[in-house]
Amino acid sequence: MPLTTVETPTESDGVSLSHGLKQRHLSMIALGGVIGAGLFVGSGAGIAAAGPSIVIAYALSGLLVMLVMRMLGEMSAAYPSSGSFSSHAERAIGPWAGFTAGWAFWVLLCTAVGLEGIGAAQIVHGWLPGTPEWAWVALFMVVFCGTNLAAVKNFGEFEFWFAALKVGAITLFLVLGVLALAGVLPGTDSPGGSHLTELLPNGGEGLVIGLLASVFAYGGLETVTIAAAESQDPVRGVARAVRTAMWRIAVFYVGSMAVIVALVPWDSPEVVENGPYVAALDRLGIPGAGQLMNVVVLVALLSAMNANIYGASRIGYSLVERGQGPKWLGRVSGGVPRVAVLASSVFGFLCVLLSYWRPDDVFAWLLNMIGAVILVVWIFIAVSQLRLRRRLERETPERLAVRMWAFPWLTWVALAGMATVFVLMAREPDTRVQLYSTGAMTLVLAAAGYAWQRARERR
Helix, strand or coil, X not given: CCCCCCCCCCCHHHCCCCCCECHHHHHHHHHHCCCCHHHHHHHHHHHHHHHHHHHHHHHHHHHHHHHHHHHHHHHHHHCCCCCCHHHHHHHHCCHHXXXXXXXXXXXXXXXXXXXXXXXXXXXXXXXXXXXXXXXXXXXXXXXXXXXXXXXXXXXXXXXXXXXXXXXXXXXHHHHHHHHHHCCCCCCCCCCCCCCCCCCCCXXXXXXXXXXXXHXXXXXXXXXXXXXXXXXXXXXXHHHHHHHCHHHHHHHHHHHHHHHHHHHCCCCCHHHHHCCHHHHHHHHCCCCCHHHHHHHHHHHHHHHHHHHHHHHHHHHHHHHHHCCCCCHHHHCCECCECHHHHHHHHHHHHHHHHHHHHXXXXXXXXXXXXXXXXXXXXXXXXXXXXHHHHHHHHHHCHHHCCCCCCCCCHHHHHHHHHHXXXXXXXXXXXXXXXXHHHHHHHHHHHHHHHHHHHHHXXXX
């Protein structure tokens, strides 16, 4: 299919949006965007399955994510857009691809908003057991919907301080852990390498489970390229965020996994029951470690809610601006797509209601449907970069402020890595249903997008 021609250095879908995000907002969004609740809590199941080899799992999936971010950064620096990868897919592959990637990601983000609201409410309910969880979910939804309805700088300020708290917490954890392992933390004996004697306690199968868990823990990195379109200097913001992605992933993910498995036996029940970070802090004798980490996880969940409402509203707005959604969704006032913000929040709250009304069928079906969406998005990113890079080099090489390493070879390596993850998901019973459900949703969206594209061509 020939490349589509959606020109101009700054996307037309960004013209009506404000540019209220500052460089410090983008820098901290990029830093904090890699630190989600999945890292603090979800990594426990991966450690229990993979043992010390979880460090290898996070390193391998981290390398894949670095390649994806580099590709996305190259395109986003050349073509800043609130539609991010959806706009790039439309330009490189065709309108149907932008439609498919965009609406699949919108459903993913909106559903994630509901999940994060439920998780945050459960934490607060644990502190205040006399209060209903649904009331806390409603409160969080109203707060962050209101934040995103106001000027974009409010979203930036919330994320700045949320990210600062997350970065501070995990940095302190890493410092304490390294001091304990070195044997210089008062009142703590270093375990040395006693917990690392068996790299693959559950064999290759355990490593596979850990790898799959780690891949999906990296979701959310794409938000910084969406936000960059509303910053004062989109190209510089994207370039800086992408160039620092490598050390952020290495320190926050791989580094913390290495500290945890060195401090705590991988088969300790506390790793899954309380979460790996709480288990590690308990080993260090830090008083109130459980409640301290609950505060950090709550901040991570609230941050994710805020960022996902923002990301969903901008993706939805961009799709409508490109003629791929209902026009009423694209209305902008005060530099903010407020109707898209409301629609994204309503869908997220509907997911919460489904979790209460139909937890065993409808909600579970919805969760399975979005289970592998991030991989679908990554494939669109890789294919789009393969096609757009050659076009940029031929027509406008001055736009290549960020360049993919060893093009095109590492792009093909990334695609091979994604295909491998799909094969591994098909082998595991727990992830096979997610793979098939996501595949079905993707095919439906692709068919709808293609039908819409043909209809527009005929008109």
